[in-house]
Amino acid sequence: MEESAFARSKGILLIVLGSILWGASGPMMEWVLNNTSLSVSFFLTVRLITAGICILLFLLITGQRVFLIWKDISWLKQLVVFGVLGMLGVQYTFVAAIEASNASIATLLQFLGPVYIILFLSWKNKIFPPKYQVIGIIGTLIGLFLLLTNANVSILLISREALLWGLAVGIAFSIYTVYPARLMKEWGVLVVVGWGMLIGGVVLAFVTQIWKTDEWVYIAAYPISIIVIIIILIGTIAFILFLSSMKYITAVETSILSSIEPLTAMIISVFWFNQILGAWQYIGVVIMLLFVTWLSVAGEIKWISKRKG
Numbered sequence: 001m002e003e004s005a006f007a008r009s010k011g012i013l014l015i016v017l018g019s020i021l022w023g024a025s026g027p028m029m030e031w032v033l034n035n036t037s038l039s040v041s042f043f044l045t046v047r048l049i050t051a052g053i054c055i056l057l058f059l060l061i062t063g064q065r066v067f068l069i070w071k072d073i074s075w076l077k078q079l080v081v082f083g084v085l086g087m088l089g090v091q092y093t094f095v096a097a098i099e100a101s102n103a104s105i106a107t108l109l110q111f112l113g114p115v116y117i118i119l120f121l122s123w124k125n126k127i128f129p130p131k132y133q134v135i136g137i138i139g140t141l142i143g144l145f146l147l148l149t150n151a152n153v154s155i156l157l158i159s160r161e162a163l164l165w166g167l168a169v170g171i172a173f174s175i176y177t178v179y180p181a182r183l184m185k186e187w188g189v190l191v192v193v194g195w196g197m198l199i200g201g202v203v204l205a206f207v208t209q210i211w212k213t214d215e216w217v218y219i220a221a222y223p224i225s226i227i228v229i230i231i232i233l234i235g236t237i238a239f240i241l242f243l244s245s246m247k248y249i250t251a252v253e254t255s256i257l258s259s260i261e262p263l264t265a266m267i268i269s270v271f272w273f274n275q276i277l278g279a280w281q282y283i284g285v286v287i288m289l290l291f292v293t294w295l296s297v298a299g300e301i302k303w304i305s306k307r308k309g
Contacts, residue, residue, distance in 0.1 A: 011248025016260060018241030021234045023264025026103030027272055028231050033099045036224055040095050041208045042215045046228065048091060048201030051236045055194030058240070069187050069195065082180045082192065083199030089172035091200065097169050101162035104269045104277075107262040108147060108285060111292050112170030115140055117178055118295070132294070139291030146284025150277075157281070193239065262289070 032038060059066050069075050097106035115137050122129045129137070148163070149155055156163070183192045204210075219228055266285070269275040277285070 007248045011245045014241045014245035015249065018238045018245060019260035020264050021238035021241070023107065023261040024268060025231050025235045025238070026098060026107050026265040027268040028227060029095060030098050030103040030269075031272070032224060032227055032231070033095075036218050038215055038218050038224075040092065040099055041204060042210060042213055042219075043228075044088075044091055044095055045201050045205045045208065045210050046219065047232055047235070048088065048197045048204065050201075050232050051239075052194050052196070052198030052201055054232070054236050055190055055197065055240070059190055059194060064188070064191065066191055066194065069191060075183065075186065078180075078183050079192065079195055080199055082176075082183060083196040084203050086172075086176040086179050087193070087196035088200030088204060090169065090176040092204075093165055093168040093172045097162060097165035100165050101158045102269060102273070102275060104262065104266045104275065105147075105158060105162065106166060106169060107265045108288060109144075109166030110169045110173050111262065111288060112140065112144070112167070113173035113177060114292055114295050116170050116174035120174065120178075136291050136295035139294065140288055143284045143287030143289075143291060146280045147277075147288065148284075149280075151280035157278075190240070 029043070032043065033040070056066050069079060094106055094110060097109060118129055118133050118137065148157055150157060158166070180192055180196070219225060262285070266275075266277075
């Protein structure tokens with residue numbers, strides 16, 4: 001019992017630390033984009049390639065054979081699709097949403113991912129979502145409405161560009177979550193994520209012809225270079241902590257504790273950028289987080305009851 005309690009405590013500590021680091025990286029990216037001439041494409045290319053190499057080196061050091069996945073063409077094709085549509089898709093839309101709005105809004109809109117997943121699976125299987133999912137979706141959308149309007153129907157508090165990128169974050173996040181399930185089960189999460197980051201970064205580098213840009217001058221300047229290094233390091237560490245936590249705690253606990261991520265981004269944004277939301281916006285944030293958590297909790301209870309039945 002003591003060992004089990006210790007493992008659970010370890011898992012909670014890992015997810016809390018991971019969520020805090022992920023939440024902190026958003027405002028830092030916002031600051032870099034607002035105070036430099038760096039483009040989203042260039043910043044992401046550097047971040048993805050560097051983080052991908054770091055994860056793969058970590059795996060090599062720990063004795064894992066990271067190149068085996070390249071020997072099977074069917075797995076390789078899936079890996080490339082995940083790297084481009086999943087990893088690059090979610091990273092690009094997230095950073096673009098930060099640039100168009102702010103880290104708090106982008107992080108919260110990312111939490112719409114479960115709603116997209118439910119709608120897609122319902123459409124694919126041609127069935128209406130169960131009641132608990134309908135309740136969760138309606139509640140999440142009410143929270144989103146309050147966040148974006150502060151309860152004023154005639155006003156949208158973010159630009160249309162920001163809203164489109166924010167909605168795209170949720171779609172990309174759902175692809176990122178659902179598509180690589182078989183890949184990760186077969187090869188391990190970190191192997192797939194490490195290669196996904198590297199592939200996504202390399203593809204973006206060739207598309208934008210990064211070797212022709214003059215943005216290297218901006219990223220090499222102090223203190224930008226230091227902050228970019230910190231963003232890459234804490235982002236990579238956060239991902240490893242997040243995934244490691246899943247060995248010790250349930251999916252429900254992971255969902256609940258990961259809500260620390262947008263809260264961290266909001267708190268940092270308040271003190272760093274003096275970004276204050278309206279009263280109804282804060283209520284919307286709480287409602288969104290509660291109902292996204294409800295989708296996970298109710299789904300887990302439903303799954304457990306089916307197993308017992």
